[in-house]
Amino acid sequence: MISENGKNENKWEKFDKKINLGEVTGKRKDDIIKIIKSYEEIFEYDEEKLGKVNTVKHKIEIKEGQEPIAQKRYKETEEKGKFIKKEIEQLLKMGKIRKSWSSWASPVTLAGKKTGNYRFCIDYRKLNNVTKSDVYPLPRIDELLEKYRTVRWFTSLDLAAGYHQVEMVEEDKEKTAFICLQGLYEYNVMPFGLKNAPGTFQRLMDEILKEYIGEFVIVYLDDIMIYSKNFEEHEEHIDKVLNKLKENNLIVKLKKCKFGERNIEFLGHIVGRDGLKPDVKKVEKIKEIKIPETVTQVRSFLGLCSYYRRFIKNFAKIAKPLYHLVKKDVPFEWTEKQQEAFEELKIRLMEKPVLDHPNFEKEFILITDASGEGLGAVLSQKNEENKEFVIAYASRSLVGAEKNYAITELECLAIFWGIKYFHKFLAGRKFTVITDHAALKGLMNAKVPTGRRARWVMELQQYDFEVIHRSGKENKNADALSRLEFEEKVIKRDPGGSSQEIMKMEHNKEKKLRYVRSGNEWFDARRFKGKWDDMKYFNDKEAILLNLEEKTEKELLKKLERKSKPQIIIVDGVDGIGKSTIVENIIKRLKEKDDLKIIFNKFKRRRNDDKRFEEPSKEYEWLFRKQVVEEINRRIVEFTDEDIIILDKSPYCEYFYQKTKSFDRGYITPYGNHKMEKEIFKYKDIIDNAIIIFLENKECWNNYIERETKKSNEGHKTSYETLNEEEYMDMVKMFKEHQNIYENKGKYKRIKIKNDDKSWKKVYKQVKKIIGKIK
Numbered sequence: 001m002i003s004e005n006g007k008n009e010n011k012w013e014k015f016d017k018k019i020n021l022g023e024v025t026g027k028r029k030d031d032i033i034k035i036i037k038s039y040e041e042i043f044e045y046d047e048e049k050l051g052k053v054n055t056v057k058h059k060i061e062i063k064e065g066q067e068p069i070a071q072k073r074y075k076e077t078e079e080k081g082k083f084i085k086k087e088i089e090q091l092l093k094m095g096k097i098r099k100s101w102s103s104w105a106s107p108v109t110l111a112g113k114k115t116g117n118y119r120f121c122i123d124y125r126k127l128n129n130v131t132k133s134d135v136y137p138l139p140r141i142d143e144l145l146e147k148y149r150t151v152r153w154f155t156s157l158d159l160a161a162g163y164h165q166v167e168m169v170e171e172d173k174e175k176t177a178f179i180c181l182q183g184l185y186e187y188n189v190m191p192f193g194l195k196n197a198p199g200t201f202q203r204l205m206d207e208i209l210k211e212y213i214g215e216f217v218i219v220y221l222d223d224i225m226i227y228s229k230n231f232e233e234h235e236e237h238i239d240k241v242l243n244k245l246k247e248n249n250l251i252v253k254l255k256k257c258k259f260g261e262r263n264i265e266f267l268g269h270i271v272g273r274d275g276l277k278p279d280v281k282k283v284e285k286i287k288e289i290k291i292p293e294t295v296t297q298v299r300s301f302l303g304l305c306s307y308y309r310r311f312i313k314n315f316a317k318i319a320k321p322l323y324h325l326v327k328k329d330v331p332f333e334w335t336e337k338q339q340e341a342f343e344e345l346k347i348r349l350m351e352k353p354v355l356d357h358p359n360f361e362k363e364f365i366l367i368t369d370a371s372g373e374g375l376g377a378v379l380s381q382k383n384e385e386n387k388e389f390v391i392a393y394a395s396r397s398l399v400g401a402e403k404n405y406a407i408t409e410l411e412c413l414a415i416f417w418g419i420k421y422f423h424k425f426l427a428g429r430k431f432t433v434i435t436d437h438a439a440l441k442g443l444m445n446a447k448v449p450t451g452r453r454a455r456w457v458m459e460l461q462q463y464d465f466e467v468i469h470r471s472g473k474e475n476k477n478a479d480a481l482s483r484l485e486f487e488e489k490v491i492k493r494d495p496g497g498s499s500q501e502i503m504k505m506e507h508n509k510e511k512k513l514r515y516v517r518s519g520n521e522w523f524d525a526r527r528f529k530g531k532w533d534d535m536k537y538f539n540d541k542e543a544i545l546l547n548l549e550e551k552t553e554k555e556l557l558k559k560l561e562r563k564s565k566p567q568i569i570i571v572d573g574v575d576g577i578g579k580s581t582i583v584e585n586i587i588k589r590l591k592e593k594d595d596l597k598i599i600f601n602k603f604k605r606r607r608n609d610d611k612r613f614e615e616p617s618k619e620y621e622w623l624f625r626k627q628v629v630e631e632i633n634r635r636i637v638e639f640t641d642e643d644i645i646i647l648d649k650s651p652y653c654e655y656f657y658q659k660t661k662s663f664d665r666g667y668i669t670p671y672g673n674h675k676m677e678k679e680i681f682k683y684k685d686i687i688d689n690a691i692i693i694f695l696e697n698k699e700c701w702n703n704y705i706e707r708e709t710k711k712s713n714e715g716h717k718t719s720y721e722t723l724n725e726e727e728y729m730d731m732v733k734m735f736k737e738h739q740n741i742y743e744n745k746g747k748y749k750r751i752k753i754k755n756d757d758k759s760w761k762k763v764y765k766q767v768k769k770i771i772g773k774i775k
Contacts, residue, residue: 019254022261031235032259039242043254053165053248056204058190058197060172061132068103069126073179080110080118084180087120091185096164100186102177111455121458122178124193128461134199138360138428139220153234154264154271157224157241158256159205163197165249166190166204193461198428208248209241217241221427225266234260286349286393291342295332298325305345312348319345349390356383358391364431367470368418370410374398377418379425394421409453411437416456419463430464437469 024032036043076084091097106127110118167189168176176187176194190197198221205219216237218225226241228234238259245252258264263272292298302322305312312318321337322345324330358364359381365388367378375398379391396417398410405413415433419426 020258022258022264024260028231028260032238035235035239035242036254036259039246042242042246042250042252044251052167052189053204053208053250054167055207055248056200057167057169058172058194058200059169060127060175060194060196062175063130063132066130069130070103070105071107071123071126071179073181074107074109074123076108076110076181081181083110083118084108084120085182088180088182088185096189097185097187098173100174100177100184102174102184102186104175104177105179105184106177108178108180109454109458111458112452119455119458121454122176122191122193123458124176124191124195124461125457127175128193128195131195133430133464134196134428136199136203136428138199138202139218151227151229152262153228153231154258154261155226155234155238156258156261156264156266157226157245158253159222159224159245160251160253163192163201164189166200193458195462195464197462202428208244208250212237212240212244220424223266223424225264231260286346289346291334291339293334295326298322301342301345302326305349312345318348356389356391358425360429364391364422364425364429365434366415366418366422366426366431366465367434368411368414369436370407370414372398372403372410375410375414375417377414377421379418379422391425392422394418408437411435412453412456415467416460419460419465426463426465433465433467434470435467 019033019036021029021032088097104127107123109121109123111121112118168187173186173188176191177184178186190200202219202221205221205224206213209217209219209224213219216227216233218227224241226234226237228237242252261272263270265271289301292301302319305315305319318341321335321341325332325334325338358379362381365380365382367380369376375396377394379394380388381391382388398405402410402413415435419433
């Protein structure tokens with residue numbers, strides 16, 4: 001049995017570990033700890049024991065002429081329904097909600113936690129859209145910081161956002177009403193997710209600490225700064241502030257508090273005995289940029305620099321050695337000139353006029369981007385000349401499951417993380433978010449957000465911002481930062497064979513076709529031409545880089561249990577092409593052979609993109625008819641276990657994936673197909689005039705394609721490079737003859753479609769019906 005004294009000793013030992021003391025030692029340290037322990041209860045968060053604060057109540061003012069909005073409840077699974085019921089029972093028990101007869105109704109949604117549990121949320125987006133903005137002024141940071149110049153001791157307290165401690169104004173409780181299977185309820189206290197909640201919290205803290213603010217306290221949202229000229233005063237000031245918080249039942253996050261500091265970070269500045277200094281965190285991401293080792297890394301760095309070139313005097317002259325490296329056919333050699341240019345540009349990015357102090361009278365701009373390596377964000381504003389300047393840079397690497405997120409989710413995560421990272425600058429103020437992902441313009445307007453995106457959207461409800469799209473070419477500052485975190489981690493092993501390096505580069509979408517899949521392995525598609533100088537394959541979330549020499553090639557093939565080098569089969573199409581049963585045929589084969597994978601092109605074509613790769617050593621290709629549905633003879637090319645099948649981007653590809661779920665999707669850049677795209681463009685008149693054709697005599701078309709394709713593939717050339725002008729005209733004539741025959745007979749009707757999923761589903765059903773009749 002552990003004695004009561006033993007329990008207390010263990011309790012205080014854990015408590016002491018959470019206390020963050022700065023430069024305080026000896027008796028001063030003991031005195032500070034004694035004060036903190038005397039207010040133990042305000043450092044222990046217990047939802048059920050939280051008291052209410054009626055000093056300030058939350059009010060919701062609706063725009064003039066707006067009628068109440070009553071939404072329908074969201075459908076939930078049985079499991080989620082049980083969770084909602086339990087949560088409502090708990091809220092009723094604590095008196096936070098009550099039964100409602102309101103004309104307003106917002107739906108309940110559950111946001112997933114990282115732990116796998118749920119977070120109970122109300123979707124107040126429509127209510128927030130018709131709520132008047134709270135114009136309660138937040139403190140001016142520049143004025144606050146001026147007070148630090150004559151003080152010597154600092155303590156910072158971080159409050160738990162006790163929204164449920166703030167009471168609602170009685171007449172506005174009905175506006176918080178939410179609907180679920182159990183009925184309609186409304187909040188007695190301020191719920192999470194309301195638009196003006198930060199302003200109310202600032203108003204509350206100003207009221208509670210009003211007699212101390214300006215004397216020895218600064219309050220900014222949930223941050224409290226205590227400052228004093230000497231230590232004796234500082235102890236007294238800490239005691240007074242903690243006592244006020246206790247009287248009002250407010251909770252403090254002990255782990256995030258700092259007591260007795262000489263220098264302390266506050267809102268992007270370091271304040272202390274030497275006055276004000278910019279926080280190094282604002283520029284540390286620039287300092288950490290490593291020397292580029294590839295042309296791609298040089299381009300990324302230049303993208304960041306060129307975004308602010310108007311602020312960098314003689315930019316073209318300074319950056320000239322770096323631009324020389326990215327020229328075509330110039331070998332990559334990093335010399336002293338490049339190093340000097342690199343260091344000089346880094347310095348320029350970290351000083352005025354590129355980097356400057358924030359003006360809290362102006363609107364902030366948050367620019368975000370995501371890549372397969374990390375997230376990037378730049379907080380900025382515009383000067384009198386309407387030019388953007390930087391307030392702070394931020395970036396971080398992707399961790400854990402984030403590496404598997406789709407690109408839209410990554411971009412959404414970048415916005416969520418960027419806003420949370422710069423919370424102290426953005427909370428309670430209107431700001432603009434800029435992203436190069438157009439789909440996120442409607443981020444906060446998703447009809448029914450689900451999964452992790454639901455959690456992000458619900459948590460961002462309290463912020464007042466607008467999402468604006470800016471193309472990738474104009475978003476190079478955040479884009480470059482999102483790639484800075486990427487670092488190859490090298491481990492040497494297998495000293496007897498070829499050198500092997502382990503690299504954490506799984507599912508790197510931004511690399512586009514850096515990797516293609518065959519079986520359980522991923523190959524570097526850029527290296528397929530000529531010798532296998534480098535071959536990368538992914539297995540069990542590890543990328544193994546093999547630097548091959550000719551003498552080790554046989555050894556490698558044996559290791560991979562292969563008799564020959566893999567081939568790539570590119571099944572390509574044109575924008576707007578219809579469904580072909582060759583796709584069905586491929587899928588059927590995939591079901592028989594687990595190691596065959598289809599790789600879809602999910603990226604838009606981008607000019608001047610550096611993610612190009614060399615042509616594969618061998619290509620097979622078909623010219624797809626517009627809406628061809630007849631099966632192309634399987635004898636053209638026999639698929640093998642070692643083949644990789646790549647389909648061009650088309651809506652029907654996504655539809656077949658959703659329909660079958662029988663194969664894996666990968667990613668490929670259009671540059672992988674550019675030779676074929678060029679050839680197909682030559683036959684634009686054929687494609688434009690094509691209709692659905694079912695040949696009663698299939699030999700004409702099949703034999704022609706089979707003959708030309710075999711001739712091409714045997715000669716390692718693209719099939720239509722072998723056509724002369726006469727053969728080409730014969731081909732055009734053939735198509736037009738068949739088109740006229742079937743149009744005149746009226747046997748097969750033309751299907752007009754748009755290039756979207758809904759239209760392709762319609763085509764799919766009609767074509768399937770026609771095929772059934774023919775068979």
